[in-house]
Amino acid sequence: MNMPNRTCIMRLSRYRNAIIRLKALNFVRVFSDNLADAASVTAAQVRKDFSIFGIAGHRRGGYQVDDLLSKLSKILGKDQIQEIILVGVGNIGKALLHYPGFEKSGIRIVVGFDIDPTKHIADTNIPILPLEKMHDYILTNNIKLGIIAVPDYAAQQVLEMMKSAGIKGVLNFAPICLRESADCVINNVNLVTELENIIYFIKAGDNARSK
Amino acid sequence: MNMPNRTCIMRLSRYRNAIIRLKALNFVRVFSDNLADAASVTAAQVRKDFSIFGIAGHRRGGYQVDDLLSKLSKILGKDQIQEIILVGVGNIGKALLHYPGFEKSGIRIVVGFDIDPTKHIADTNIPILPLEKMHDYILTNNIKLGIIAVPDYAAQQVLEMMKSAGIKGVLNFAPICLRESADCVINNVNLVTELENIIYFIKAGDNARSK
DNA sequence: TAGATTGTTAATCGATTAACAATC
DNA sequence: TAGATTGTTAATCGATTAACAATC
Numbered sequence: 001m002n003m004p005n006r007t008c009i010m011r012l013s014r015y016r017n018a019i020i021r022l023k024a025l026n027f028v029r030v031f032s033d034n035l036a037d038a039a040s041v042t043a044a045q046v047r048k049d050f051s052i053f054g055i056a057g058h059r060r061g062g063y064q065v066d067d068l069l070s071k072l073s074k075i076l077g078k079d080q081i082q083e084i085i086l087v088g089v090g091n092i093g094k095a096l097l098h099y100p101g102f103e104k105s106g107i108r109i110v111v112g113f114d115i116d117p118t119k120h121i122a123d124t125n126i127p128i129l130p131l132e133k134m135h136d137y138i139l140t141n142n143i144k145l146g147i148i149a150v151p152d153y154a155a156q157q158v159l160e161m162m163k164s165a166g167i168k169g170v171l172n173f174a175p176i177c178l179r180e181s182a183d184c185v186i187n188n189v190n191l192v193t194e195l196e197n198i199i200y201f202i203k204a205g206d207n208a209r210s211k
Numbered sequence: 212m213n214m215p216n217r218t219c220i221m222r223l224s225r226y227r228n229a230i231i232r233l234k235a236l237n238f239v240r241v242f243s244d245n246l247a248d249a250a251s252v253t254a255a256q257v258r259k260d261f262s263i264f265g266i267a268g269h270r271r272g273g274y275q276v277d278d279l280l281s282k283l284s285k286i287l288g289k290d291q292i293q294e295i296i297l298v299g300v301g302n303i304g305k306a307l308l309h310y311p312g313f314e315k316s317g318i319r320i321v322v323g324f325d326i327d328p329t330k331h332i333a334d335t336n337i338p339i340l341p342l343e344k345m346h347d348y349i350l351t352n353n354i355k356l357g358i359i360a361v362p363d364y365a366a367q368q369v370l371e372m373m374k375s376a377g378i379k380g381v382l383n384f385a386p387i388c389l390r391e392s393a394d395c396v397i398n399n400v401n402l403v404t405e406l407e408n409i410i411y412f413i414k415a416g417d418n419a420r421s422k
Numbered sequence: 423t424a425g426a427t428t429g430t431t432a433a434t435c436g437a438t439t440a441a442c443a444a445t446c
Numbered sequence: 447t448a449g450a451t452t453g454t455t456a457a458t459c460g461a462t463t464a465a466c467a468a469t470c
Contacts, residue, residue: 005437031451050452076410094306187405195313197224262428267429
């Protein structure tokens with residue numbers, strides 16, 4: 001199997017989202033061409049991506065919606081609830097804590113951590129605990145996923161704490177590019193950088209951006 | 212000039228962030244090699260990127276920090292305050308409205324819009340207005356940038372409203388992939404997709420993701 | 423000068439796309 | 447069967463990297 005890269009997996013998520021919408025429209029089968037339109041890619045790309053994961057269709061009848069959905073869901077970890085912890089219950093952190101989109105798609109933030117004692121609440125649905133309790137919590141509950149939403153100067157240190165407790169994947173919102181290591185996958189989301197990108201292309205008057 | 216693409220501009224933002232940190236450490240000049248380390252790219256990539264934008268160094272003395280910073284800042288629109296509107300003052304929207312990172316980097320959310328009347332406040336620092344007032348506001352204040360933070364089913368419609376009023380660039384947080392057009396640049400940030408990506412690579416045990 | 427670094431070209435690498443045989 | 451679509455290979459495209467002449 002060819003090693004799929006980041007953008008390939010991102011496309012899988014988009015295919016899955018498209019399929020969910022098509023299913024809601026009572027589609028029973030789809031062609032690579034339909035998915036290509038729905039996900040803004042080429043039909044060849046769709047078939048290539050599927051073939052990488054051994055997802056097969058029917059030479060004349062396209063792909064079964066239900067089959068496709070279950071296979072993509074499996075690949076993307078939708079076959080089980082994904083438990084995740086959040087560090088930094090500030091502005092952005094609080095919003096993520098209550099983001100309904102996560103629970104809807106099988107991602108559950110089970111606990112928050114913060115250094116600020118005034119933010120600690122132990123008895124709510126999602127408790128907010130002191131940072132010192134993170135290490136034990138991760139080990140006890142066998143957590144593999146974390147979200148970092150602390151200020152930039154604290155991000156690297158929080159990452160090290162997470163890794164030392166066994167976290168394997170991190171979504172980072174701190175405006176500093178955390179480096180991925182062999183034992184931990186990292187996606188950096190930098191809100192300012194996203195806007196700077198848009199601002200550049202508006203100024204350049206040049207929307208023909210390659211993906 | 213070779214047309215720079217999205218990832219190239221993203222790197223420029225990272226170089227700029229790195230330079231700001233190096234400047235704080237009293238660096239007066241930097242070599243492509245320093246920046247490569249700081250931004251996790253190759254030195255050749257740094258020099259190539261700079262040459263695309265006509266940013267020149269000195270054959271033996273590297274790049275002047277101040278010069279570099281001002282040139283990158285110019286390219287990324289840091290030479291003026293960027294005014295932006297936000298639509299959808301819900302969970303995520305509210306957090307963005309008060310995100311200190313924007314103001315720090317010259318991005319100012321000047322107004323929010325929402326359909327829910329209970330959210331309207333006209334007399335605060337950042338007023339929240341009814342959606343019907345958006346069109347006029349954009350025209351009157353000559354706004355070019357917008358953030359979409361509404362539910363998925365409303366996103367496309369909000370985008371159309373924005374475009375018809377002259378918005379040229381949009382950062383979209385709704386979990387639906389909005390399609391870019393010749394007259395409007397779009398960056399989609401899908402929080403669930405980001406996590407699905409991480410989940411896949413943890414399961415695959417395969418962190419050698421190409422960028 | 424000798425040594426080090428840029429700027430740029432050419433080579434490499436990898437991802438996307440076109441095309442078409444297989445086949446339902 | 448005829449027509450349409452997949453699955454896959456080969457061609458294309460574009461981005462990254464290596465290498466080195468220019469030069470400070």
